[in-house]
Amino acid sequence: MTITQLKYVLAVAEHQNFTKAAETVFVTQPTLSMQIQKLEDELEAQIFDRSKKPIELTNIGHKIVNQARNIVNEANRIQDIVDQQKGFIGGEYKIGIIPTVMPTLLPMFLKTFTQKYPKVELRIEELNTSDIIKKLSDGHLDAAIAATPLMNDSLKERVLYYEPFVGYIPEIHSLSKKQYLETSDLDINDILILEDGHCYRESIFNLCKTSKRHAKENFQLKSGSFETLVKLSKEGLGMTLLPYLHTLDMTEDEKKRLRFFNEPSPAREISLIYHKSELKLQITTALYDLILSIIKGAIAFQDVKIISPLSKD
Template sequence: MTITQLHYVLAVAEHQNFTKAAQKVFVTQPTLSMQIQKLEDELDVLIFDRSKKPIELTETGKKIVQQARNIVNESDRIQDIVDQQKGFVGGLFRLGVIPTIMPTLLPMFLKAFIKKYPKVKLKIEELHTEAIIEKLQDGHLDAAIAATPLEIPNIKEQPLYYEPFVGYIPEGHRLNGKIKLEVEDLDLDDILLLEDGHCFKDGILNICKSTKAASDDHFQLESGSFETLIKLANEDLGMTLLPYLHTLELKDQEKKNLRMFKEPSPAREVSLIYNKSELKMQIIEALRATIAGVVKGAITFQNVKIISPLPKK
């Protein structure tokens, strides 16, 4: 049994296809098939049910894949130990970022990070929280930036900053005259929301202390972007809530419609999250330090109330 064979098994388990798996690990399909067959012969079990389309794991195969993932992770740790001992900060690093953080935070730190750590090859994916958790647990991401707390046993969270929710109240709206918003002012039927899948939407629902949808006879609209929500609010179709960093890039005219909440302000906790195996910690720490350095000047709020990104049951 070899580490290479286990890599091949994990690739087939992921892609459920020998040809695609071979392309993923950069070998020919016959080579990959032969090595997996050799492993099955050695163990005297079938790992894959080849009669199914797509290929499926056998019951024993499922247990083997779970253990194979642990072994491959531990083998990666050896190189990680050597890199840390040498003080080397480099290599491929796969980072996931949720959509409501990506457009504002990434431009703030990416250039500085690349300049300081040129040997790190960052592969960044924009993913919803659910996909991030799955990829972290499967070893397909090294770390991610997401709203927390997530309360996932195998995932560690390192808070980066606390970002307040800010009201966007257009002229003519019932709340436009208020200097500071209060949570009690909010009416779920009156708020333009992001579509399902965004944890920022779940945060808003949690602020309102309600998960019930608006009544059928009331206008309700959800969108995939804050820009669309702002445009709809400007057309007097309701108000919306924005993350603080997103408000910094608004036009001066639009900034007049912003309203902060009375303290403690409802806010989201933004964290660097990673698997408890703690691989590539030297790069994770470099990311944390870089982000903390650039965000420190933009986010200075302390008296906040953290809103959970988890949907209420």
């Protein structure tokens, strides 16, 4: 049994296809087939059921794959240990960020990070929360930034900041006269919400007192941006809620239409998330510390009420 063989097994298990798996591990299909056969012979157990199309894991195969992931993870960690001991911060580092955080947070830390850690090759990807969980779990991401808590046992979270929600109230709106908003002011049928995986949207639903989850809506907004929301709001289609950081680069005119909540303001918790195996922890910690030091200047709210991104049905 070799670590290489285990990596091959993981690739096939993931793609359910020998040919595709072979590509991802940069060998030819016969090579991969033979190595997997050798491992199966050695263990005297079938890992894959090749009669099914696409290929499936056998009962025992599932357990072997889980253990293989374990071993490969632990093996990867050896280089981590060496890097850490040497104080070396480098190598490829893949990070996922949810769409509603990406445009505000990334510009704040990206330049500083790449300057401070030039040997790290950052690969940044915009992903929704469920994809992030998937990719962190199977090792396709080293870390991610998303709304938390995720209540996922195999992931670790370190809170970066609490981002309050701010109301954008068009001039003609009834709430326009109020200086500060209350949670009880909100009516789900009157708020424009971004369709965004199941993350930001869920938060708002949980926030509304009058929340009938499947309230009738005149229209559905998919893959929109906050910019669009604000424009629709201006057209009188309702108020909207924006995460605080999105309000910072608004025009002065627009800012006049913002209404903050009375404390404790509803807020979302944004965290750096990574697998509990803590691979590449040096880089993760470096990233965490950097973002934290930057965000402290941008967000300074006292008392917030965290809205969980998870629906509680």
